[in-house]
Amino acid sequence: MLRRLSADDPRFRTVDFRPGLNLLVAETRPGAAKTDSRNGTGKSSLVELLHFTLGSRPLKGSLPTRPGIRNTLFTLWMDWPGQDDGIGVSRRGAQPGIVLTDLAGADDGGLFAFRHAREMPLPEWTAWIESDLFRLPPDHPGVSGRALLSLLVRRVGSHAFNDPVRTYPQQSAAEAAANLAYLLGLDWRLASGYRDLAAREATRKQLRSAMNDPTWNQVVGTTADLRGKIIVAEGDVERLRREVAEFRVVPAYEELQRRADELDQKVRSLPEQDVIDRRNLADLRRAVDEANDPDTAYVDAVYRELGVTLPDRVHQSFEDVRGFHASIVRNRRRYLADEITETEARIAERERERARLGAQLTETLTALREGGALDGLTALQQLLAQKQAALEALRKQHETAQFVEASQREITAKRVELQEAVELDLEERGEQTREATWLFSQFARRLYGQDRDAYLTIRAGTSSLEITAHVDSRDSVGINKMVIFCLDLTAAVIAHRHGRGPDFLVHDSHLFDGVDDRQVTEALALASEVAAEEGLQYVVTFNSDKLQRARLGGFDPSPYLIEPRLNDTFDDGGLFGFRF
Template sequence: MLRELKADDSRFRAVIFRPGLNLLVADRTAASTDDQSRNAVGKTSAVELIHFLLGAEKTPLVTRRENKETTFELVMDWPSAPGGRLSVHRSGKNHAKVHVDPDILGHEPDALIQRGGTITVKEWRSALERELFGIREPDKALSGRLLLGFYLRRTEKNGFAEALKPNTPTSRHLATANLCHLFGMDWSLAARYGELADREQIRKKLGQATDDPVWKDIVGKSGDLRGQLTVVDRRISDLREQIADFQVVPEYEEIRREAERVNSRIRELSEADVVDRRNLADIERSIGESGEPGHDYLERAYEELGVLLGDQVRARFDQVEEFHRAVVRNRRQYLDEEAAVLRERLAASERERGELGERQAALLRTLNEGGALDTLTVMQGALAKEEAQREYLRRRLDAARTLEQSRRQIDQEKAALEEEVQRDIDDRREQEQQASLLFNRFAEYLYGDARAPYLAFQAKRSHLDIELKLEADDSTGISNMKVFCFDLTWAVVAHRAGRGPDFLVHDSKLYDGVDERQVARALELAVQVTREEGMQYIVTMNSDDLAKAERLGFDADPYVVEPRLNDSEHGGLFGFRF
């Protein structure tokens, strides 16, 4: 049980708790104005401080300037400690450390550096899990802090929005697993729903990634990858066939250079032949045009002029004509010789070009049938690259198939888990009946049996469902009282089995919008249950909500703890207004 909440600031108004029902009440003073509110007197702050002292993360409440230097203290029962009590000290300034008195971790007295009772927050949380909840082996599915979120529901964390979750961000599967621990059900099965949900979420994200232009080349779809593999397989087959038929010619480079020289000589001969044929044609044309010289035209010319040529002149003409004939004969002989030379050169060129053509053909056949060693190396490198690409595509295809098959696998595992969970529920019928009867008893005490209240565990495909039923449970007030009955149920079940502490704390938010008859009955029920079970129920309340119960005959005086808070300057929990 929780015994006392205090601080080393003299203004702080220490709260002393006792077994059974504890009402931390906030009054509205007669001098209060409409602007003043009891929302700032410290009701919720008391719950926040208890959380902080039980291992919660630091909050603005303890780190703000007015409280940062203050060391807060919680005195609580701790059966394994000497005297059965433990004092827990923690401040906002040094929030990473917790001082416990006595030293429950049993530090070595001969250690060089004495830690005394100062421990880390992690060590303190582990101690709480062992002592309060019987969690001996750390497991990511069970959390002492999450469990304490149920035992001390906080308005700040929206803790009253859902009965099955201590705060909005908590995973449903994780919350259910921890509730199963309190109820004595197999919490590990409930946790497996969360693992499957995480896998399914990852699968969905990866599936969406296959349509993303950035990620599709990493993830891929099996159909696309199969098509790419077909193309790569064909390229590999072609390369392997080429390499198998490939012959390496040792003198490859020399043969290639000779082939180039032969080709160059063939071009030179062809170009020379063009010139020679043109020259031969000119010579043959010149030979055809050359003829014997004559002087008859001169005689006709002179006759027309009336001049008679003498024998002497005629003898001179004959000498000239003979000279010209000798010149023409010499020129024709020269042209015939030149033509013969050209014809012989063309014939020789044709013969050489024929021989060079045959040599060129032989060289090209050698090059086509074989190749250089570096060419073979390049081909082998290309083959290795294509084979590596094929292996990469195969791995991606395997991953894509696994991704596409994972949906069916997850569905199969969900179905198997659903059956396993249902068998476990059937095997633990006694625990389920105990919880259901308690919830039914508590809800009927508040509303009678007309609403047919019940609690049941139901295995479903995607989660383990803890169903809480109160007919016509759509109003805020009834929803809050369902949370009250549910919390009281698991708290009793866990306390009886030693799986949870003997205290339960609710903030005043729980009673907002609740009918006055249900407020009175809830407090009466809390008195009965805590007395029967040897437990403690701490609730913060505004005095006007408490007045609802008092008007129906509930005597609150024996359960109101000191101090009574109010909205005056020094009437709040901290003894001053922030």
């Protein structure tokens, strides 16, 4: 049960709770005009602060984060399983992610137990609520402690009084039904299965709508196209895997590469030198052919025809000259022969060099071709990783395309299968459905008379487990609000009886807006009786004038009034003790 709500701001008016019915009343100050409002007294703020200390995540601009109180530390003391002295939990709007807990330490057998404060992150606190207050298992998809608290502590700011099952307008029917099913003792796992189907159907609709976009095939494609791309990508990956497996790292790869370049340059330069030497060789051979002994016989013939007889001395001179020229020709032939021999030797040597360099180049290139540098292996491995990632992306796209192209019959079949499973489970859980229906009927008939039909319909719908409350009433004013009252009281009683929920239920005064005075009177009397019988705590805020009409109807609220008494005094009459 809730014990106390306080704050470290001395102006805040501490609220002390008690077992059973708790009435927090907002009174009208003496002399107030009929047009004065009590909306700012703090009735709804009490509910918001309870939610805040019990783990809600405040939105920007919500009550705990407002400038006037964001640094105020609010503390809720409450009963807690395994803690005889209860537990205190504190939070401030300026640090919404931090929760301070104050609880008793383990009794070591000494004279005194001890208490200790602990700071914990908000998710850990909500996990405590789920495991200790609601006994949720570690794995509880579709059901959460915060959603369950929103059924037991409804907030007008979330429009929680608009629908008996939903606690906020955007909540899906499947999620809302799953949480209520847990409190009522039904199979909440089956109920949350609708949520998974709804998510799948929504995704399918979005993707099906996207398929109408011309860019769809560019982003996802069809299953047929993607199958072809996957086959090619798998071949590329397999080829690269083999290359990586067969890759041989050459330690001096860069040196071999430089050596291959040098050998290639040398091999390329040899033909140029051959061309020059072969041209020179042709010139040398032509020069040898042209190097002949001089012919002087024509000189004597010319002089004889002229009738001139040359003396022997002259003939001797010609012989000397002829011998000299013959010597020159011999020397030239010898020189040319030596040059030809050297040139032919150079050409032959280059031919041998070419063969040798070619063999070295072939050996070097083979080493380069069969292996590579470590950088080359790394680059090859990176390329393989990229190809593998691309292949995986194609497979994901193929799965998406398959999902989108799958027939609606698959989802329909699963929906039918789930409906059958839920219907079968409801039959097997007849005791739980009877308990919930009977309690709700008794509560509603207490408010509207025993001759009125009032019952719960629990069945497997097409999109959610359908829990519908029926109250036959000729007077429909406020009927929906009292349906919520009866359903909440039913869920709180059953959950507490079977250890699936805490022992408190909280309602804001807005629940009774538009409700006839007779039903308000009966609701308060019923709540006080049920709370006493079931060991529950029912906290409700009220305006004094509506409570006065209930008093006139036969309900005495005096034993259930709790402090403080709120009023519309401008300065300090509200819950916070000041205006902000």
